[in-house]
Amino acid sequence: MKKWFLNWGWIAVYAVVLAISVLIIAGAGHEPIEEKQAEKVTITFRHFWIKEHDRQMLNIVEDVVAQFQETHPNVKVNFEGMDQTVHREQKLKSEMVTGTPPDMFVLFGGAEIEPYVRSNRLMDLTDFLEGNGLKEQFQDLHLWTFDNHIYGLPIEGNAEPLFYNKEIFDDLGLEPPETLEDLNKVIDVLIAHGITPFALGNEERWPAAIFAHYLMDRYAGPGLINELVQGDESLSFQNPSYWKAFKQLKSWIDENAFYPPANDLSTEEAIERFTNGEAAMYLNGSWDINLFHNERAPAGFQNQVGVIPFPSLTEGGNRSIAGGYTIGIGLSSNLEESKWEAAQELLKALYSEEVQRRIVYEASRIPSMKITYDSEKTGPVFAQVVEMMEQSNQSFVPYDNVLPPEVNKTFLKVLEEMISKRAKPEEALEQIQQTSEQYWQLRRSSLLSETDGGAGW
Structure with a gap:
């Protein structure tokens, strides 16, 4: 018996003690030992x-x-x-x-x-x-x-302002342009002095759209695009105002107003052209400001940068800001x-x-x-x-945020083609209009399908 207790009795005692502990815990309203963990x-x-x-x-x-x-x-x-x-x-x-x-x-x-x-x-x-x-x-x-x-x-x-190098402007006796006529004169002076007017990095295709939507806004006003993106069938991208806007853009392309090769430059490469003085102006978003004072920019360059709205069509005209x-x-x-x-x-x-x-x-x-x-x-x-x-x-939403995705894709494509001198203004606008018509035809069919109980994707 003594031998049995020495071999097995301690196990029996441990079991009794454990059972009593569980009863005490349960009686106190607690869960036994198991701990609840948060779901991964x-x-x-x-x-x-x-x-x-x-x-x-x-x-x-x-x-x-x-x-x-x-x-x-x-x-x-x-x-x-x-x-x-x-x-x-x-x-x-x-x-x-x-x-x-x-x-x-x-x-x-x-x-x-x-x-x-x-x-x-x-x-x-x-x-x-x-x-x-x-x-x-x-x-x-x-x-x-x-x-x-x-x-x-x-x-x-x-916001998408026009950034300009104040030192270059001062050296050449230039004033910040308020109208497109002023801007064209600035471009002529800069080119005559061997300075590229604009640093444009269009590698991702959307930066060129900033030039286009500002010109379209200035020549046509803010209302037309809002009606076009709602599918108004009585209106067209092939209109005289947008043709003038694209013609102005083409004239800058023909004058080599953009640092070449614009379609192959990244944003960072374009900004380097601006910060090192090879280009006098930079049109893009406020998200790029930190690159004006990073390790690649000359010390103190941010103090040379001026900020203005994109010029109006006429003196005292609309200078609304995209953003x-x-x-x-x-x-x-x-x-x-x-x-x-x-x-x-x-x-x-x-x-x-x-x-x-x-x-x-x-x-x-x-x-x-x-x-x-x-x-x-x-x-x-x-x-x-x-x-x-x-x-x-006054402000307006950038066009690549209001155009239907399919139309915007064509919008960016034709601008890339214009910059590489493979498309004329009328051809570019025709492609945008065709894509818009196709989009709205499919969209209306989709809406009809949804009305009839279809999925509508």
């Missing part, structure tokens, strides 16, 4: 902040994602970058057709997301905004709003509940006053939310951009 969640998040001028934006968002994962150890964020054109024109479009987009992704508001909204591929964020008191904190959500529902959130704002709150973040409508809950927390981390101030101070970007910041800390070029916007009472 993985979110895919794709961006296109891979270019040098986006480096600061990438750093800011990477910091937010890293901090978010520290405070949410059960959530992993697969944060991946992709070329903007590949993402917008190829990858995301095909993913939307198959219903397999990333959980979160950077995209442009306006016409680009309309088909995604119509096909129910984007998450409706209206309740999220209202539930967290965020809706009224944004500057402008109209490019992300369809039928009073919000399908994405702008992360930054932008808006176009770049933002959208979510897939297919998110499971656990992913949706995690994504909401990440959105709240991204859209905070602290992050928006970092976007201003570190990335020199216009905040998309209503925040206060010290303008003296933003640098001289950013301050000029903000001052220009405050003084302007």
Whole structure:
């Protein structure tokens, strides 16, 4: 017996003690030993902040994602970058057709997301905004709003001014141009002195559209494009005003007003031509400001940069500024509940006053939310951009954000052909009009199909 107890008795005693412990715990209303753990969640998040001028934006968002994962150890964020054109024109479009987009992704508001909204591929964020008191904190959500529902959130704002080298202008006795006639005279003087008027990096094709949409706006006014993008069959891209706009663009191309080879230069390469004095002017977005004072730019160059609106057609005429709150973040409508809950927390981390101030101070970007910041800390070029916007009472959304995607693709293609001297103004406008007619024919058939119970994608 003694031998049995020594061999097995301790096991019996341990079992009795364990049973009593379990009874005590259960009697106290506690679960026995098992510990509940938070569900593991993985979110895919794709961006296109891979270019040098986006480096600061990438750093800011990477910091937010890293901090978010520290405070949410059960959530992993697969944060991946992709070329903007590949993402917008190829990858995301095909993913939307198959219903397999990333959980979160950077995209442009306006016409680009309309088909995604119509096909129910984007998450409706209206309740999220209202539930967290965020809706009224944004500057402008109209490019992300369809039928009073919000399908994405702008992360930054932008403007597209004409930047010019004040030192070159002063040396040649030139005044900043206020009209297109003034601008043409400036171009003539610059060419005569062996200085390229414009630095244009059209490698990604959309930068040339900035010249085109400003000229189209100046010759035709703001109303025509708004009616064309709504499919008004009584109007056409082949109109006298747009022909004059494209003819003016062609005259600059023929004069070699753009640093060659414009279609092969990247944004960064074009800006180098501007910062080193080879080109006197640069027309692009405020998102490029940080490249005026990076390690490649001459010391103090940002103090030589002047900022003005694109010139008007006539003296005292319209000098509206292209820009808006176009770049933002959208979510897939297919998110499971656990992913949706995690994504909401990440959105709240991204859209905070602290992050928006970092976007201003570190990335020199216009905040998309209503925040206060010290303008003296933003640098001289950013301050000029903000001052220009405050003084302007007119603006319009860049055409590549309002044209239907198929029409915009042709728009960018014909501009590339014009710059390489392979298309005339009338041929370019004819191609745009043909694509527009085809788009609206298909769109109306799709709407009819939806009415009859079809899918409508």
